[in-house]
Amino acid sequence: MEKNGGIAIGIDLGTKYSCVGVWQHDQVEIIPNEHGNRTTPSCVAFTHSDHLIGDAAVDQAALNPLNTIFDSKRLMGRRYSDPSVQSDISLWPFKVVSGPNEKPMIVITYKGEAKQFTAEEIMSMVLRKMKEMAEAYLGTAVKNAVVTVTTFSNSFQRQATKDAADIAGLNVLRFINEPTAAAIAYGLDKKATIVGEKNVLIYDLGGGTLDVSLLTIEENIFEVKATAGDTHLGGEDFNNRLVNHFVQEFKRKCKKDLTRNARSLRRLRTYCESAKRTLSYTVKTAIEIDYLYEGIDFCTSITRTRFEELNMDLFRKCMEPVEKCLRIAKMDKGTIHDVVLVGGSTRIPKIQQLLQEFFNGKELCKSINPDESVAYGAAVQAAILSGEANEKVQDLLLLDVTPLSLGMETAGGVMTVIVPRNTRIPTKKELFLPKREDNEPAGLIQVFEGERTRTRDNIMLGKFELSTISHSSRGVPEITVCFDIDEKGVLDVSVVEKTTGQTKKITLNNKGRFSSKDIEKLVQEAEMYKAEDEEQKKKVGEKRIRAKNALENFAYGMKKTIRDVKMKVYNAVEQSVQWLDGNQSAQAEEFEYKLKELKEKCNFIIAKTYGPGAAPNMAGGKDKYNSSACASGEGFKIEEVD
Ligand code: ADP
Ligand code: MG
Numbered sequence: 072m073e074k075n076g077g078i079a080i081g082i083d084l085g086t087k088y089s090c091v092g093v094w095q096h097d098q099v100e101i102i103p104n105e106h107g108n109r110t111t112p113s114c115v116a117f118t119h120s121d122h123l124i125g126d127a128a129v130d131q132a133a134l135n136p137l138n139t140i141f142d143s144k145r146l147m148g149r150r151y152s153d154p155s156v157q158s159d160i161s162l163w164p165f166k167v168v169s170g171p172n173e174k175p176m177i178v179i180t181y182k183g184e185a186k187q188f189t190a191e192e193i194m195s196m197v198l199r200k201m202k203e204m205a206e207a208y209l210g211t212a213v214k215n216a217v218v219t220v221t222t223f224s225n226s227f228q229r230q231a232t233k234d235a236a237d238i239a240g241l242n243v244l245r246f247i248n249e250p251t252a253a254a255i256a257y258g259l260d261k262k263a264t265i266v267g268e269k270n271v272l273i274y275d276l277g278g279g280t281l282d283v284s285l286l287t288i289e290e291n292i293f294e295v296k297a298t299a300g301d302t303h304l305g306g307e308d309f310n311n312r313l314v315n316h317f318v319q320e321f322k323r324k325c326k327k328d329l330t331r332n333a334r335s336l337r338r339l340r341t342y343c344e345s346a347k348r349t350l351s352y353t354v355k356t357a358i359e360i361d362y363l364y365e366g367i368d369f370c371t372s373i374t375r376t377r378f379e380e381l382n383m384d385l386f387r388k389c390m391e392p393v394e395k396c397l398r399i400a401k402m403d404k405g406t407i408h409d410v411v412l413v414g415g416s417t418r419i420p421k422i423q424q425l426l427q428e429f430f431n432g433k434e435l436c437k438s439i440n441p442d443e444s445v446a447y448g449a450a451v452q453a454a455i456l457s458g459e460a461n462e463k464v465q466d467l468l469l470l471d472v473t474p475l476s477l478g479m480e481t482a483g484g485v486m487t488v489i490v491p492r493n494t495r496i497p498t499k500k501e502l503f504l505p506k507r508e509d510n511e512p513a514g515l516i517q518v519f520e521g522e523r524t525r526t527r528d529n530i531m532l533g534k535f536e537l538s539t540i541s542h543s544s545r546g547v548p549e550i551t552v553c554f555d556i557d558e559k560g561v562l563d564v565s566v567v568e569k570t571t572g573q574t575k576k577i578t579l580n581n582k583g584r585f586s587s588k589d590i591e592k593l594v595q596e597a598e599m600y601k602a603e604d605e606e607q608k609k610k611v612g613e614k615r616i617r618a619k620n621a622l623e624n625f626a627y628g629m630k631k632t633i634r635d636v637k638m639k640v641y642n643a644v645e646q647s648v649q650w651l652d653g654n655q656s657a658q659a660e661e662f663e664y665k666l667k668e669l670k671e672k673c674n675f676i677i678a679k680t681y682g683p684g685a686a687p688n689m690a691g692g693k694d695k696y697n698s699s700a701c702a703s704g705e706g707f708k709i710e711e712v713d
Contacts, residue, residue, distance in 0.1 A: 412437055
């Protein structure tokens with residue numbers, strides 16, 4: 072098994088969900104987590120005793136909104152003042168503050184103590200979880216991985232992902248773009264039918280990002296022609312629209328603002344997420360939330376049409392990058408052979424409809440799993456790099472492109488592009504710099520990434536001083552700047568001063584990144600958390616887990632039972648009330664009969680649920696239930712039974 076440094080896994084580190092796959096038995100296997108789920112929420116929670124990752128973190132989110140961290144991938148490699156960070160923070164229930172070098176720091180309370188984490192640390196916990204799932208599944212240690220990144224991740228975001236992997240004890244063999252990974256899954260699925268060159272549009276709409284990529288596939292060669300997208304558009308935005316809709320409805324109906332309570336808002340959000348998913352399969356769904364805010368139950372419903380109305384502008388926005396991508400690739404939509412759906416949000420029927428309409432009614436390709444295809448492709452790439460792959464895939468060649476333009480600052484703060492966006496990598500480009508008019512040493516070389524014409528609007532990757540410079544007339548090329556990008560997407564910038572032959576390599580500015588010392592410290596901390604978690608597990612052991620599960624099962628079961636009983640009793644009472652309304656002048660015997668009938672009905676419902684004798688004793692005697700609550704119509708309150 073051990074080749075080229077051992078087995079390597081493929082990880083789709085998603086904003087919302089992560090997924091891990093491995094090449095085994097001549098195929099990709101997607102690895103389930105301990106709950107049997109093939110995707111794991113990229114969510115981390117801290118409690119007074121525990122540190123939870125994945126489904127366990129999501130399950131307790133409503134009870135612990137301030138310490139349940141999701142979407143932290145969106146913070147990676149960004150500064151606190153970044154408008155996208157500010158807009159995210161305004162919607163999150165947990166707190167984020169500005170740390171050293173403007174690094175966003177997530178503030179939580181763990182074991183009763185305030186703590187701060189970077190997004191990289193939080194994502195490293197998710198990566199570690201994926202690593203451990205793979206290790207449990209394979210029964211062996213896993214050190215290497217191919218990790219996917221969105222096409223728009225800039226150098227800082229890639230570096231941040233690498234930092235997260237380092238902290239998790241994972242060596243990143245290669246980053247690959249998510250759509251390229253999905254295209255591999257598609258390519259293998261369609262291998263038998265691919266003849267000649269195929270143009271494939273990968274449409275990936277996830278939780279918070281939209282990535283559109285156009286690739287050509289020919290004889291195992293995958294070439295990215297163009298990419299476009301939106302880094303702030305996805306499932307979460309559709310949820311927000313639903314949440315706002317119901318907040319307004321609650322205001323209208325109950326005259327209360329439920330946004331004042333983080334827990335109520337979090338609960339509503341969870342129900343909205345599930346309603347949205349249901350509406351991908353049905354045209355209407357009900358929402359019933361007990362005690363949503365100040366003890367008020369919220370019962371409502373929403374149709375698919377209404378959901379679409381609420382989101383129509385966003386859905387339309389989801390189509391814009393498709394056009395843009397075709398424009399960049401200089402291709403006509405008629406030349407696209409297949410449109411491949413990736414990402415959970417492509418299950419939304421309206422999205423599919425708009426896409427299909429755009430491509431003049433073309434059938435969309437849904438044969439690959441939208442949740443797993445990215446991890447699938449990453450696993451294939453991991454197998455190729457670790458030497459595990461068989462002949463089916465080992466010839467596969469990825470031709471990737473630069474996601475953003477790379478260049479340097481020239482006079483007047485202008486961005487001079489050296490490697491344009493969408494250039495196939497690996498690549499090497501050179502630029503001759505004319506000497507400046509003032510004959511001053513053109514000392515400062517500043518490297519930027521981005522599409523704006525002014526460098527101040529782009530991202531600075533690094534800078535350095537070139538201290539000695541020759542004296543010759545203006546206009547003669549003396550300094551050569553060379554941008555060299557390897558197949559991993561790593562940029563090397565070197566400068567050669569011609570007359571002296573002096574060469575300098577760029578030292579990237581470490582601002583906002585971790586130094587190797589930082590990483591070491593964070594690895595130790597991560598190990599400490601892991602050890603603590605294990606200690607905790609050991610201490611409380613199986614017995615605690617069983618006891619906790621039993622309580623949880625009973626509590627949730629009871630919650631559902633109460634809801635059912637409440638509904639049934641309510642219906643019975645409602646029938647009697649309606650009868651009363653229409654029979655105000657009935658005879659005494661009729662009222663007596665109706666009362667007896669209602670009591671029997673209620674007795675029956677309760678006895679059937681809780682066992683004989685459990686119903687409120689209508690004839691007096693010991694009440695297990697608070698009958699005054701029944702009488703006042705507030706529903707049942709179960710009191711302690713001795
Ligand atoms: P990411 O890659 O950003 O982590 P995913 O591709 O896993 O995201 O997609 C997650 C998004 O997909 C979430 O916003 C989720 O609500 C949405 N989603 C999942 N299933 C459905 C569905 N049946 N209908 C609509 N949206 C869905
Ligand atoms: Mg994704």
